[in-house]
Amino acid sequence: DVKVTQSSRYLVKRTGEKVFLECVQDMDHENMFWYRQDPGLGLRLIYFSYDVKMKEKGDIPEGYSVSREKKERFSLILESASTNQTSMYLCASSLWGSPLYGYTFGSGTRLTVV
């Protein structure tokens, strides 16, 4: 089974801190994604990557950046955390060219910015 692992389940950070959310997948998937989930808004795409060192903006990239130095790892960076970035963050991966089976998600990181 594909496994997508997010390094932290819960995080509490202070406003202005630099925050790193790490995601690792073990099935050699080309595609990796970062979403955030908020009540009433569903899952919104922040950034995605189709290959190492490659990244593209999703629908809500402001305040975030990403890094993909290795195929299996995709990091989300909050340069200066703000309270409106309090959310559930979900990482996902998928095979290149296999849309029918969608993505495999990690368990999520609940980030609280105080």
Next chain:
Amino acid sequence: DQQVKQNSPSLSVQEGRISILNCDYTNSMFDYFLWYKKYPAEGPTFLISISSIKDKNEDGRFTVFLNKSAKHLSLHIVPSQPGDSAVYFCAAITSGNTGKLIFGQGTTLQVKP
């Protein structure tokens, strides 16, 4: 611009009855539609999908119906079980290697014993 919409935030049904979750979309270029199920403190898990060239796909208790002319799809769960209580997300994607899943807002299903 919300391309995939789930207009019902919540649904409550009795155990053993049918649950019907609805989803509307605006982009006629979507090639595949998927349903995900999410429990609290867990990531979404894939449930069932349908290609745009079909109008029905069935997998056990779960059936997805697609009405392309109305740009509408629905997920039927029969019979509903308490373990089905979760948030259900509708999602859509265009074909091709660089397709991205676009999600709806989610519907919280509660199945009462």
